Amino acid sequence: MTKTFIKALLVASSVISIASVAHADDVTLTIESWRNDDTGVWQQKIIPAFEKANPGIKVVFAAAAPTEYNAALNAKLAAGSAGDLITCRPFDASLELYKKGYLTSVNDIKGMDNFGDVAKAAWQTDDGKTTFCVPMASVIHGFIYNEDAFKDLKLTPPKTHDEFMADLKKIKDDGTYTPLAMGTKDQWEAATMGYENIGPDYWHGEEGRKALIAGKAKLTDPEFVEPFKVLKEWAPYMGDGYQAQAYPDSQNMFTLGRAAIYPAGSWEIATFEKQAQFKMGAFPPPLPKAGDTCYISDQPDHALGMNAKTKHPEEAKKFLEWVASKDFAELYGNALPGFFPLTKEKVELQDPLAKEFLSWRETCKPTIRMTYQILSRGTPNLENELWVASANVINGTETPEAAAKKLQDGLASWYGPQKANK
Amino acid sequence: MATLDTIDMADLDAQATARPRRWHIAVFLAPAVLIYTVVMILPLVETLWLSLLRVDPKTNTSFFAGLVNFQTLFGDPRWSASFWNALRNNVWFFIINMVVQNPIGVALAALLSVPTLKGRAFYRTAIFLPTILSFVIVGFIWKLILSPLWGVAPSLLKSVGLRHLFHPWLGMADSALTTVSLISVWQFIGIPMMLIYAALLSIPDEVLEAAEIDGITGWSQFWKIKLPLILPTIGIISILTFVGNFNAFDLIYVTQGALAGPNFSTDILGTFLYRTFFGYQLQLGDPNMGAAIATVMFAIILVGVCIYLFGVQRRLRRYQF
C-alpha cells in the first residue's frame, strides 16, 4: 500500500514539473534580482511597456531575498541554471562574475554612450575598457525629516553640524518625538546612512576617496576619524534601546510618526510615501562648518547584465538596449522614486521628494561610497569591517580613534598602496 | 564469515549444504546507501577537496595547494582570531543548550509520561509547537518581543514592576549570544522532550508496577527506575545537541545577520563558514578557505562523536523488553 502511494506521489510530482515548462513560441527572458519590493512595479509598469514594444518576448522578474541573492546567484551561475539577465551589484561583486566568464561585455549595446564615466565605472574592468552591465540607477544619501514635526517644534532644516545638533537637542528636550530614527542592530545603517552619508563632507568626496586608493591618505587621518566622532554624538538622540533596533524598526518608527529625522538613502522614498501619513522633506548632510563645499554620496546601485550562457542572446540584447534608452530611464525613475537613472540626458521626475534629492547633484559634488571600489577586495573586508566599526562607535564599545586604527590596520594588511602607511 | 554462521539461526532452515548468501542485507541497505552517497557524500567530498586547492587570480584556474589554507586559517592572526572567536562562541552556545534545553526537556517528558495526567495530548502539541516553526518565524517573533521600541517585553516587565531589568539584549555584545542561545533552546526543546517521552513510554508497565509493589513511587521512581532506563536516549540527545549546535547557522543568520553582530559576539562556526564560503555583501566568497573551515568543523564534530561512541555509548547498558 505504501509503495503504490509513493509511486503515485512521484508520478504526480513529475507531471507537475513537466507542466512548468514554458511555451515554445514566445521567448521568455528571466531577470535575476534582489529587489523583491519592486516586483509589483515591474509586473505592472515596466514589463508591460517592454512587451508592448517587443511582441514575441515575454519577461519574468524573478527576485530573491537580498540576503541570499549573492550566494544563490553564484551557485546558479556555476551550475548553469541562472536567468538570462542578471541584476549587477556595483563594483567587485560583479567584476568577479565578469572575470569568471559569467557576464558578457555590453560595450556594443546601443545607447551605452548615454552613460557618463562615473556611472559606468561601477561596472567596468579596472582598466576601463570593458563595461559588463548596463547602469540602471543610483541612490543618493541624505536625511528625510517629518515636516509636520518640524513645524510643530518651529525648526528649520539644519545646514551645518552645529545647527543639526542643536535641532536634535530641541527635539529631545521637547520629548514628543525621538530625534533620530536609527538603530545599530543591523550594523549596516551605521555605516551606510551614518559614516558614508556625512563622511564625504569631511574627506572631500572623490579627493579623499582617490587619495585612499592611491595610498596618499590613511583611514586614521583626521578627515576619516571626524565622521566617527560625529556619529558618536548621535547616540544620545537615538531611540531607547537603539542597540537592538533593527532597520525595519527604524523605518516603522519614522513612518508611524514617532521620530523626527531619518538618516536615509533615497530608496526609502517610495515606501515612506506609501506608509507615512505626514508631510516629509529632505536635507543634505550637514556641513562641518558654514561655507564648506558640500558633497553627497551618489552611489551607483544596480545595473543589468547578460548571462554569458543565455539561450536567447538576441532578445536579451534587445532588452538591454531598452534599458539604456531614455524611455526606460524616465519610466524607471518615476515608477521607483528614489532610484535615479544614470543617463546623461535629463529625466523629468514627478515625485517632489525625489526631485529634492536629485537637485543636490547640481548643488553638491557627488561621490561614491569609499569602500566600494577596490578597497574591499581583500580580507578583512573593509565594507564589512566598517559596518562593525560604525556600530561599535555609536554603541560606545570602541572609540573613534581605535575604530579607525582597526580599519586602517586591516586595510594595510593586504592592500599594496596602503602597506607603507601601517 | 564462517564462525558467525554457526550461531546464525537462519541456518537451521537452510536445506542446502552450502550457506545461502545473505542478499537481504544488501537489499535492505542499498536504497539508503545509494541515495545518500550520490546526493550527499559525493558532493561533499568534492567540496572538501576544495580545501586543498586555491585559485590563481591571474588565470582563474585551480591548483593543488596542499595544506596552505589550513596554515592560513590557524597561522594568520586575523583568520585565527576569527576562528577561535567563532569556536569559543559555539562552545558557549552548546553549553547553554545542554544545561538548559536537555534538563527541561527531560523534566517535561517526565511530567507528560505520568499516566494519571489529563490533557496530555494538548500539552504535548502545545509544547512542541515552537519546534515546528521555521527559523524565519522564530527569529521574527523574538526580535519583535525583545525589541525595545514596541517590545512586548518592556511592557510585560513594566506590568510587574521590573521594567528596569529590560535591556536591548540582542544588541549588546555581552548578552547577545546568551539571548540567541536561549531562543534556540525555546525553539528546540520539543526534540529532547519527544525522544525521552517515546523512551519513557517504551518502559513496560510491569517494570513500573513491580517498582510500586516495592514501594518506589514518584520522585524516587523517576531517579532510580526511569532515568537509568532512558540513559541511552539521553545519550543520543546529547550527541544530537552537540552536532546540531556545532552546525548551527540559520537562527543567528535570521536574528543577527550573517555578520553575527554585535561585534561578532554571536559569530559561531556556521556563520563564519557561510561568510567565508559564500561571501557577504562586498566580501567575495572564497570557496577554498570556506572548505577548509568546513573540514575543521567536520573534524571537531567527528572527534566529539567518536568520544561519545567509544567512550560513552559502549558503557550504556541497553535493556530489552
Add this chain to the structure above:
Amino acid sequence: MSRARFSLPRSAAMHAALILYTIIAVAPVLLIIINSFKDRRAIFSHPLALPGPKSFSLVGYQAVFSQGSFLTYFENSLIVTVVSIALVLLFGAMAAFALSEYRFRGNTLMGLYLALGIMIPIRLGTIAILKLMVATHLVDTLTALILVYTAQGLPLAIFILSEFMHGVSDDLKNAGRIDGLSEYRIFFRLVLPLIRPAMATVAVFTMIPIWNDLWFPLILAPSEATKTVTLGAQMFLGQFVTNWNAVLSALSLAILPVLILYLIFSRQLIRGITSGAVK
C-alpha cells in the same frame, strides 16, 4: 494500571508547571497570528491587543493571496515533505534494520559512514548538487528537492531507528525465523510495528527542516510552479522594506500545514503505543 496514590497537590503542581511552560511555548506564536489580523499601525502601537473592530484587517492575507499562487506553494511543500518523509522512513528503517540485526564485516564501518551525514551540513555540497541536477535535467522539479531531502534525512533516521531497533527482542525475531518467515517478512510484519513510536518521532522531526527549508528550493527549484511555501513567504522580505502584514499573514499560513502534519503523526505515535505489540 498504576496504583500509586493520586494526590491533588502533586497533580496541581504538575499542571502548573506544564501550563507555565505551555504559555512560554505558545504565546509568542499566538502573538504572530493575532497580529496578522491587524493593520500596520495597530501592530506596532498595540502588539498585545487582540484585533478590535478598528484594527482588524485582512490586508495581509489579501496581499499574500494576490502576490503569488499560495495554493500551489502549499501543494509543492506538501508533496516534497510527504514523499521525502516516506522515503526516509522506508529506506532508513531498512538500513537501520540491516545494521542493528545482522553482524557482517563492515557493519560498524557502514554505520559510521551513514552517520557522517549527521555531522556535515548538506549545504556545503550545493554547487556539486546543482550541477548534478542540471546534468540529469532535474532542475526546477520537485524530484530534485525530494532527492536532496531524502539524502539529508537518512543519516539521522538510521541513527535513531537503529538505536530503537536494538531494543526489539531477539527472541521474537528468532521465533519468526523458526516459523519460516523470510527476513523481509520479519522486518515488515514484526519489527516495524514495534518501533512505530520511533518512526513517528523520526517523521516529525525530519519533516520540520524540510518544510521550513529556504535554501534548496531557492537554488534547485525557484520557478513559480515549484516554489515551496517558505520560499513564497520569503518573497515578502524585501531588501529595505518589510511588508509586515503580508509577512505575518504568510508566516501564520505557513504554520498551519506543519501543525496538521504533526498532529497526524503524533496520533500514530499514540496508537502505536497503546496497541502495544510485544505482550
